[in-house]
Amino acid sequence: DGGITQSPKYLFRKEGQNVTLSCEQNLNHDAMYWYRQDPGQGLRLIYYSQIVNDFQKGDIAEGYSVSREKKESFPLTVTSAQKNPTAFYLCATNSGAKNIQYFGAGTRLSVL
Amino acid sequence: SQKIEQNSEALNIQEGKTATLTCNYTNYSPAYLQWYRQDPGRGPVFLLLIRENEKEKRKERLKVTFDTTLKQSLFHITASQPADSATYLCALIRGTGGSYIPTFGRGTSLIVHP
Numbered sequence: 001d002g003g004i005t006q007s008p009k010y011l012f013r014k015e016g017q018n019v020t021l022s023c024e025q026n027l028n029h030d031a032m033y034w035y036r037q038d039p040g041q042g043l044r045l046i047y048y049s050q051i052v053n054d055f056q057k058g059d060i061a062e063g064y065s066v067s068r069e070k071k072e073s074f075p076l077t078v079t080s081a082q083k084n085p086t087a088f089y090l091c092a093t094n095s096g097a098k099n100i101q102y103f104g105a106g107t108r109l110s111v112l
Numbered sequence: 113s114q115k116i117e118q119n120s121e122a123l124n125i126q127e128g129k130t131a132t133l134t135c136n137y138t139n140y141s142p143a144y145l146q147w148y149r150q151d152p153g154r155g156p157v158f159l160l161l162i163r164e165n166e167k168e169k170r171k172e173r174l175k176v177t178f179d180t181t182l183k184q185s186l187f188h189i190t191a192s193q194p195a196d197s198a199t200y201l202c203a204l205i206r207g208t209g210g211s212y213i214p215t216f217g218r219g220t221s222l223i224v225h226p
Binding site: 004035040041042043045048050056058088090092094098099100101102103104105106108 | 156
């Protein structure tokens with residue numbers, strides 16, 4: 001919440017469809033992250049970006065793609081290759097100092 | 113890889129009591145450890161951090177301890193209130209090659225009964 005806006009809040013994906021989750025920040029933080037959260041599970045890192053035009057795979061990057069063309073934006077695409085996309089997706093930025101993570105309100109993705 | 117264990121069972125306590133949550137980890141020694149609060153359907157919110165060379169940190173009714181020998185952190189909420197009911201996540205921060213990537217536990221649900 002606060003300076004991180006995720007949209008939409010709810011998203012439905014049809015079979016074989018790619019969908020894109022938006023994450024925008026006005027905190028002027030360099031680092032941004034995407035996490036996936038399943039019921040009863042911890043946050044699992046999908047992708048992260050330390051700087052514009054650069055990003056790295058996290059622990060569960062398969063079936064996802066990202067871009068970082070602007071400091072403020074870090075969109076996540078859930079591709080048709082992701083066979084189990086139903087989850088709560090969280091975007092975060094990193095303050096740098098003390099590496100505190102600031103999270104958005106999340107996007108809940110479901111499969112039709 | 114880093115493994116973090118938090119009690120998966122919900123912790124139920126009476127209002128006014130002290131809640132104590134546990135975070136155990138294996139393998140690497142983190143540079144520091146953080147605690148977050150998450151309410152249903154919301155993103156986590158940062159509460160406290162403690163560095164590897166610190167034993168204890170306090171903030172209002174919150175206290176965190178860090179025992180690198182036991183590989184354990186304890187998170188205490190004193191004089192608990194129903195509004196403290198939420199899921200609490202611990203996160204280990206380890207530096208690698210100039211990057212600091214957090215690893216989160218699955219969280220423990222705290223329920224404070226009036």
